[in-house]
Amino acid sequence: MPRRHHLKHRAVTLFQRRVGNPVLARLPFQTLLETTGRVSGLPRRTPVGGRIIGGAFWLVAEHGERAQYVRNIKADPRVRVRVGGHWHTGTARLLPEDDPRARLRSLPRFNSAAVRAFGTSLLTIRVDLDG
Template sequence: MSGAPALPAVLADKLVAVATRALRNRRLMRTPIVLYRARLGLLFGRRMLMLEHIGRKSGTRRYVVLEVIDRPDSGSYVVVSGFGTRAQWYRNVVADPDVRIWIRSHGPARATAEMLPPDRAATSLGRYVSRHPKAWKTMKPALENTLGSPIDNRGAALPMVQFRLAGW
């Protein structure tokens, strides 16, 4: 027995709709940046980081807060691009992989971005799903809505980026 009853389908669908809207709400998604800049990133725990990247066209510093889905080693963090390859932060780190990251109340730390090949992405996603099955059950449909395509067990269509801290 799992203990907690499953959510009714109607409630689960509403939860997915709310999560999808939240991912698309620019103001809501940018709110954590203020907290990271105030050195309050510790409020988000170890599952979040703030990424500073350079706009590929403007050259302006840009910021986004992302969920860490895996830590393959102590000097690296893996994140997912919930909007696929069309996410601006993703396009910017492809163009310029030299970034800075804030973790908890620490930062900025220099890092290098690496787009993960499918086999390593599948391994990272598998670890995340096994550690956080409830979060994945809720977020998978929301991510599929924002991506516009299904996500299989290997994470197909779900771009992942590994940030490796400088000096590791």
């Protein structure tokens, strides 16, 4: 990874962990992705932007496989997603073959703009929702 991407990743991640995510996770309308911590086994909730399309929840991880929630998904793909205040269970799938920039065009604009601006290694994720 080029040095500027490494520095950008560190700065964005620090801000998100300390400021952005704790505030956003408390908002009732915020979409959340809940994974199981790969080391702790505890639920980990991350604010995300995405959309349900055809029985699946789609999102783009801005730091790809370096994101902690993506590492958790790799260890255990069973997740929950809170959309519009309602929780849904499903199985997450990493889609490196999908074009994440094209995918962002079908997802909520504000979040997509932030992912494009702050992302260093975009990765599409699809959560196949249960029933």
